[in-house]
Amino acid sequence: MHFKWNYEQPTSEQTREAEELSTKIGISPILAEILIKRGITTESAAKRFFRPQLNDLINPFLMKDMDVAVDRLNDAMGRKERIMVYGDYDVDGCTAVALVYKFLQQFYSNIDYYIPDRYDEGYGVSYKGIEYAKQTGVKLIIILDCGIKANEEIAHAKSLGIDFIICDHHVPDEKMPPAVAILNPKRSDDTYPFKHLCGCGVGFKFMQAFAKNNGIPFSRLLPLLDFCAVSIAADIVPVVEENRILAFHGLKQLNQNPSVGLKAIIDICGLSGRTLTMSDIVFKIGPRINASGRMENGRESVDLLVEKDFSQALKEAKHINEYNELRKDIDKQMTEEANQIISRIESQKRHSSIVLYDENWKKGIIGIVASRLTEIYFRPTIVLTREDDLATGSARSVTGFDVYSAIKSCRDILINFGGHTYAAGLTLKWKDVPEFRRRFQHYVDEHIQPEQTEATLDIDAMIDFKDITRKLHADLKKFGPFGPMNQKPLFCTTDVYDFGTSKVVGREQEHIKLELVDSKSNNVMNGIAFGQSGSARYIKSKRSFDIAYTIEDNVFKHNGVQLQIEDIRPSEE
Known part of the structure; x- marks a missing residue:
């Protein structure tokens, strides 16, 4: 696939500011220019960006209901009530439960945790979970990464004498559940300065407030920051401001002294001895934590995360x-089936969104398939499957389009829905799926901008190979942790040529291993272009071409650099 490249030439003012900033902080003007484009324009802001400080975490008591939540937890402990930590079965929910349970268990023993079964109970608060809490004498449930829409279930629990503290980050409805406290920075009446915490992040803020209130040193929370890094990466929340601080120090913990359960996953992934990044979490660690909830029950992941x-x-x-190996096989099969359906539909008309359903698809995998289809077709996508007379679906979106609002526009035919801008879930009657598809697609047609369904690359800087020095590479690493709103810088070099040694590689000859030169230096740059073997013939024709790429470590060469090439296109004449 070829992308549309977006690049804004820096203004003379930006160039002047970049030169000044680069002198002050000792980095290349190229990287200073990228900082300025990302809103980091002063020496002090750059220092905060490169060295995030735990002291800059926001006071947790600025979050609405935090004082009430801490008081209720203190009361429960003082009265020796049984406490249950309850969470969603995805990575964010499991890490959140592990974090809160592990921290509180150091001070209090009458505590349990619970993860609902995706297939037996479904998402969020379940009546089965409440019944289990009642039978085991639970008086307080701390619920993480879900619960914000469980009005009826929490009202039922309240009638049984069970209180709830909700720690969620999904968009609330106007009417919220009758919980003792609702910690959610997305509440319309909450003035907490940072709105993009993940569920585990909200759980961490709760524990931070509890520690502060009880004179527990903040250092006791540090070993739990690896859970925060894993959830921030896996839940794809913006890696800026408070999330950047938590992710930065969480990655440090993950690399230096991970919890026992995460160390076991790192070993199984073959990542031991390497410096772990957010990408390693997204592609290796996260999918394994997710796998037990997708295939069986997410409790097994929490069992692992709290294991000593x-x-x-x-x-x-x-x-x-x-579980993860089995998940990959099912995921591949479902994605192939989905692609076949799309090719049939596309032959009639190209829609600005995709809504697919098949009653045989596995509920735990539909979210992955929706993500894959969004990446392939660059359109908001919903994938649904059937359970009795109900349809359950997962939605994923493209940059800048609010899929949650699109689903909300059909709420009168939905039994349940929830989520945020880029990912959501929904339940409706199976018979209503065709009508839902019609209305959802109509909403998308009316609201999406044409450029949102184009395959685009946002280029941060145009450079020459002579600019790629060891120092530039070392300074680039300081821009991490990477993620939404702080993506890895993407560079472009024009008029490059094959050095004569580039070749097609891979089991199915689908990738290109490149050795390239440009016209302005003698540097020979190594590169890898995954899935782009279609460009090999042009590259070998000795004509010039342009490349868009990120700069990575060359694992086979100490202190070496390799370009990960995202797109290749013939140079404009």
């Missing part, structure tokens, strides 16, 4: 790795 014995953790990690 490494040999036992390794056994559990191997088990969820088997």
Whole structure:
């Protein structure tokens, strides 16, 4: 696939500011220019960006209901009430439950955790979970990464004498559940300065407030920051401001002294001995934590994350790795089936969105398939499957389009829905799926901008190979952790040529391993272009071409650099 490249030439003012900033902080004007484009324009802001400080975390008591939540937790402990930590079955929910449970367990023993079964109970607060809480004498449930729409279920729990503290980050309805406290920065009446925490992040703020209130040193929370980094990466929330601080120090913890359960997963992934990045979490660690909830029950992931014995953790990690291998097979098959359906539909008319349904698809995999289709077709996508007379769906979106609002526009035919701008879930009657598809697609047609369904690359800077020095590469690493709103800088070099040694590689000859030169230096740059073997013939024709790429470590060459090439196009004459 070829992309549309977006690049804004810096203004003379930006160039002047970049030169000044580069002198002050000792980095290349190229990177200073990228900082300025990202809103970091002063020496002090740059220092905060490159060295995020835990002291800059926001006071947790600025979050609405935090004082009430801490008081209720203190009361529960003082009265020796049984407490249940309850969470969603995805990575964010499981890490949040593990974080809160592990922290509180150091000070209080009458505590349990619960993850609902995706297939038996569905998403969020379940009546089965409430019944289990009642039978085991639970008086307080701390619910993480879900619960913000569970009005009826929480009212039922309240009638049984069970209180709820909700820690969620999904968009609330106007009417919220009758919980004792609702911690959610997306509440319309909450003035908390940072709105983009993940569920685990809200759980961390709750524990930070509890520690502060009870004179527990902040240092006791540090070993739990690896859970925050994993959830921030896996839940794809913006890696800016408070999330950047938590992710930066969480990655440090993950690399230096990870919790026993995460260390076992790192070993199983073959990542031991490497410096772990957010990409390693997204592509290796996160999918394995997710796998048990997708295939069986997410409780197994929490069991692993709170495990204290490494040999036992390794056994559990191997088990969820088997789930992940099975998940990959089903995921591949479902994606192929979905692609076949789309090709049939596309022959009639190209829609600005995709809504697919098949009653045989596995509920735990539909979210992955929706993500894959969004990446392939650059359109908001919903994938649904059937359970009895109900349809359950997962939605994913493209940059800048609010899929949650599109789903909300059909709420009168929905039984349940929830989520945020780029990812959401929904339930409706199976018979209503065709009508939902019609109305959803109509909403998208009316509201999406043409450029939102184009394959685009946002180029940060145009450079020559002579600019790619060891220092530039070292300084680039300081821009991490990377993620939404702080993507890895993307560069472009024009008029490059094959050095004569580029070749097609891969099991199916689908990738190109490149050795390139440009016209302005003698530097020979190594590169890899995944899935772009279609460009090999042009590259070998000795004509010039342009490349868009990120700059990566060359794992086969100490201190070496490799270009990860995102797109190749013939140079304009």
